[in-house]
Amino acid sequence: MDRRPGGEALLFLTDEQLRQGIEAMFFAYRGFTADPDRILAEMAYGRAHHRAIHFINRAPGTTVNNLLNILGVTKQSLNRVLRTLIADGLVESKVGRSDKRERHLFLTRSGRTLEQTLSDAQRARMRAAFRDAGPEAVAGFRTVLEAMMDPEMRASYTRLKDSGT
Amino acid sequence: MDRRPGGEALLFLTDEQLRQGIEAMFFAYRGFTADPDRILAEMAYGRAHHRAIHFINRAPGTTVNNLLNILGVTKQSLNRVLRTLIADGLVESKVGRSDKRERHLFLTRSGRTLEQTLSDAQRARMRAAFRDAGPEAVAGFRTVLEAMMDPEMRASYTRLKDSGT
DNA sequence: TTGGAATGTCAACAACACTGACTTAATATC
DNA sequence: GATATTAAGTCAGTGTTGTTGACATTCCAA
Numbered sequence: 001m002d003r004r005p006g007g008e009a010l011l012f013l014t015d016e017q018l019r020q021g022i023e024a025m026f027f028a029y030r031g032f033t034a035d036p037d038r039i040l041a042e043m044a045y046g047r048a049h050h051r052a053i054h055f056i057n058r059a060p061g062t063t064v065n066n067l068l069n070i071l072g073v074t075k076q077s078l079n080r081v082l083r084t085l086i087a088d089g090l091v092e093s094k095v096g097r098s099d100k101r102e103r104h105l106f107l108t109r110s111g112r113t114l115e116q117t118l119s120d121a122q123r124a125r126m127r128a129a130f131r132d133a134g135p136e137a138v139a140g141f142r143t144v145l146e147a148m149m150d151p152e153m154r155a156s157y158t159r160l161k162d163s164g165t
Numbered sequence: 166m167d168r169r170p171g172g173e174a175l176l177f178l179t180d181e182q183l184r185q186g187i188e189a190m191f192f193a194y195r196g197f198t199a200d201p202d203r204i205l206a207e208m209a210y211g212r213a214h215h216r217a218i219h220f221i222n223r224a225p226g227t228t229v230n231n232l233l234n235i236l237g238v239t240k241q242s243l244n245r246v247l248r249t250l251i252a253d254g255l256v257e258s259k260v261g262r263s264d265k266r267e268r269h270l271f272l273t274r275s276g277r278t279l280e281q282t283l284s285d286a287q288r289a290r291m292r293a294a295f296r297d298a299g300p301e302a303v304a305g306f307r308t309v310l311e312a313m314m315d316p317e318m319r320a321s322y323t324r325l326k327d328s329g330t
Numbered sequence: 331t332t333g334g335a336a337t338g339t340c341a342a343c344a345a346c347a348c349t350g351a352c353t354t355a356a357t358a359t360c
Numbered sequence: 361g362a363t364a365t366t367a368a369g370t371c372a373g374t375g376t377t378g379t380t381g382a383c384a385t386t387c388c389a390a
Contacts, residue, residue, distance in 0.1 A: 009300075013296060021306070028309075028311070028313040028314050046377070051191070054187075074380085076339080119187075130309065132312040135177045138186070139177075139305060141302075142189055143299075150195065157192045212346090230368080240369075246346085266354095266355065266356045268369095
């Protein structure tokens with residue numbers, strides 16, 4: 001079965017294993033978003049609102065442009081989402097002091113409340129999965145995901161990660 | 166909170182760790198879909214077409230209903246995609262022999278060609294990530310993803326996985 | 331000071347998901 | 361054999377989220 005140079009078994013790199021990894025990502029991502037999606041559906045919001053709220057909470061005072069880079073969408077697309085969030089009083093937009101072109105984004109009190117509700121739901125599932133899988137599996141999970149990111153995304157991820165500790 | 170026999174702290178279950186896991190999923194999924202998305206954008210196709218093609222290739226002769234359950238979308242949504250794929254000669258729909266109500270789906274030759282192109286691109290990234298991370302990390306990756314799925318999705322995943330070996 | 335770059339907003343359009351109502355054909359059930 | 365159910369497909373309408381294009385404002389540097 002495995003005859004690789006050095007007797008090294010590279011069976012985990014077969015097309016079949018890769019395909020299983022691809023399908024695992026597909027099915028798992030559905031579970032990953034399922035719980036927040038249910039909550040969001042009850043309001044007039046979608047996944048894009050969740051993402052905006054998540055990262056504004058994560059980096060309060062971030063500019064629209066910065067958020068754009070993290071989310072990887074066009075500014076027009078983000079703007080539509082931000083507009084409704086601001087109109088609904090979940091997000092506050094403050095004109096920059098040093099550069100008046102920039103808008104700095106913050107969650108309001110009710111914005112933070114919604115963020116809590118959403119991330120509680122998502123964390124509950126992640127926690128259950130982590131607990132079932134155990135610490136070694138979790139470490140592997142993170143390693144593979146990080147290797148799968150585009151370099152710029154990995155940079156954003158690392159920056160956020162390091163700012164949180 | 167939870168405490169392991171031996172007083173071991175479950176540091177990998179802190180909110181901070183969970184949040185990092187959530188963000189890792191978000192950024193990694195972007196990378197995961199980036200390469201096929203680029204290819205699909207050149208044609209008039211989107212991610213929905215890719216998913217249909219993937220699972221038809223994976224389980225040739227599958228019925229529309231079965232595909233519906235795997236993809237987790239409505240039949241109207243799937244039908245729109247299927248219609249274009251059949252019209253473009255990438256997918257063939259054959260009336261069932263035992264039950265003539267059913268339609269069994271197959272990729273045509275050009276359908277298989279496109280599937281190859283798309284999955285080659287996606288596998289290339291997955292292979293690089295797997296290689297960088299190593300077999301133990303890959304095992305953990307799969308374990309956590311599986312634990313994150315909804316039970317029905319896990320059933321679909323397992324069924325496909327076992328049929329492939 | 332003027333032209334270009336950066337930042338953000340508004341409008342229109344496409345992809346893709348959804349619900350609801352319906353038709354057609356084949357199969358199951360009584 | 362009449363009736364109900366199932367599988368597939370269609371039509372119409374709606375919502376979210378992505379896209380381009382056009383444009384206003386602000387800042388900075390030649």
